[in-house]
Amino acid sequence: MASVMGPYLKITVLIWADVLAAYALWVMQTYLTNVWKMSITNAAAIVNVFTGVSTLLPLALTFLMDTFFGNFWMLLFSSLSYCVGMGFLAMSTPPVLSAATGTCNNYDPACIGDTQTVLFYISLVLIAFGMAGHISSLGPFIMDQVPPEAGGNVEAPPNEAPYVCLAIFAMVLVPIIAVFALPYIKPWSIRFGIPAICTLVSTLIFLSGLHSYIYVEPRGSSLTHIFQVYVASTLKIHHHRPRDAAQLYERDDHDDDLVPHTNRFRCLDKAAIILPNQTQEEQERNKWKLCRVTEVEETKITIPKVEARRINVITKHGLLDKPDETIPMSIFWLLPQFLLLGAMDGLARKGVEGFFHDQVPKSMRAYMVLFTEAVFGAGIIASVLSVYISNKVSKRGGRQGWFQYTLNRSRLDNYYWTLAALSAINLVFFAVVASCYSYKDGEIEDDEDDLSEDEETSAPYDDSASCCCC
Structure with a gap:
């Protein structure tokens, strides 16, 4: 068997960057609220935008990698982006550049100047690119290092086994120790500085193996x-x-x-x-x-959100009755539909909450969250019912039902088409009902209610008015 453990370990050490960047993202909201004194909503918005960008970028970067750059160059660019991004993040903390920028060195908004602000936001962009680039290229480049004659097996010669075990131990242990130790370190400069140093070390280890890697030209997307x-x-x-x-x-x-x-x-x-x-x-x-x-x-x-494509692939490769086999199809086929479904879920939940908040009587607003969850709960129950009915209808006339014992034998694409049709009907029904619904202006009535309550509270007691009312 071919020995590719050396190059393999030099590449997989880049996982350090992914783990430590994930830690930096995990504490980012705390950093923004405690140091920048941002509100929770603003800090959460920054973190969510960062997460969304790093989730969207892999699709575009995978296309560029397969078409133009190849796995190695994408991995190299993203690793360098990681290094610079993590370094900028550490430099954006107040104490690091306080002498050069003439600002104070306390962890306080007054000590965060324009330079620190620019470095911080640039660091987020670079780290997002690094994360997306690693998602796109790290796995494929590792697979490229296994020669065809190795039959997919990677093993170390007996004389190298102790060093390989030590390298694997260090590769796993270092990020684990860092993640568990960093929360006990109070200065944010050191909290972000240690991941920056580890990311730099992992990139240098990766670059040390340039002469031993197997390079594959872009195959096209x-x-x-x-x-x-x-x-x-x-x-x-x-x-x-x-x-x-x-x-x-x-x-x-x-x-x-x-x-x-x-x-x-x-x-x-x-x-x-x-x-x-x-x-x-x-x-x-x-x-x-x-x-x-x-x-x-x-x-x-x-x-059609890509089940027909999956069925075509498994049929072409003879995998219909092999549910445990790996399907030769990229997981990124699922990305567009999950993005759309995620956006729909967020908009729908906020829309239902807003509707109940504005339209239900004020005395029932305590039940607003329960109403929202009840609507989604009813949808979950209805989905179970829709599966049952669809399966019964699809079996009529002695035909094979859409839901079989294995996923490969099922025809979920037909069921998804049914859901799409039901969603279209529901949209039309919603539009009709929404146009006929008599809305109340929740904000105006709330203001009027609050005003009337204030007037009642602040108005002096008048005996004549009381008698007149009687």
């Missing part, structure tokens, strides 16, 4: 074909799609990868139209103007 289909279909929007799908462009030298034509999203079929004013050879040279039917169909598969 599957997202490129999707972009090409959208561009080509848009450029040919005024051209008529042929009635016979056999007239669309396809290549016979890709028999193993052919995907049959379907009638879904037929507007995208225009990307495979062969124009009469140019030869086919001329059009084939520009993939942004002419795409294969297979590429069009693969793009169609990505349009």
Whole structure:
């Protein structure tokens, strides 16, 4: 077996940066509220924006890595970004640059000048890029270090085994000790300085193995074909799609990868139209103007939140009855739908809370949270009922139901289409009810209620008025 433990350990030591950056993020809100004296909401907003950016970036960086840079350069850039970002974060604390900037060295908002503020926000951007870059490239680059003849196995020679064990022990122990010890360190400069030093050390260890790494050229991104289909279909929007799908462009030298034509999203079929004013050879040279039917169909598969794509992959690789096997499909296919679902959940929850707060009687506002949770609880129960009904309906006529014993044999894509249709119906119903609903102005009535209460409290007692009322 091939011995790649040396390069392997020099790469995996970069996990230090990920662990310590996660710690820095964990204490960031406390730092902003205690030192910068920010409100909890403002501090939480900064942390949430940071988290959102570091979650969105991996998709774009993976595309750039697969198309242009490759795993190594993305890992190198993100590691350097980590180093500079963590260093700037430590330098943004008041005591570090107080002498150079002429500010005080106390952990107080008055000691935070423009230089410290700029360094802090730049550090967040660099750390977010570093985190996203490691998510995109660290795992793939580690896998690139295993030669094909090793059969996926990595082991150390007997004479290197003690050193390898010691290296693994240090690699795991150092970030664990740091994370548990840092909370007991009071000065924030040291709290952020230690992760910065460890990140620098891990990057230097990684750079020490440059001569021993296996470098793989960018293989190209599957997202490129999707972009090409959208561009080509848009450029040919005024051209008529042929009635016979056999007239669309396809290549016979890709028999193993052919995907049959379907009638879904037929507007995208225009990307495979062969124009009469140019030869086919001329059009084939520009993939942004002419795409294969297979590429069009693969793009169609990505349009519905991606279960149909998963089923197509497991069918192609013969994994229908192998639920424990790893599916050769990137987890980033799930990223867009989870982002949309996360945004929808947050907006829906806030919307329901706002509705109950403004529209329910004031005496019932104590139950507002319970009302909100009740709505979502009813939705959870309804989801169970929808699965049961969908399974019963899909079995009618002796057909195979959508929900089978294994996930690979199930047709969850059909169920997701059903949910999409129900959501569309619910949206129409909501629009109708919302347009007919008689709203009350919660803020104005609250002010009037508060004003009337104040008037009643502050008004002097008048016997004549009391008698008159009687």
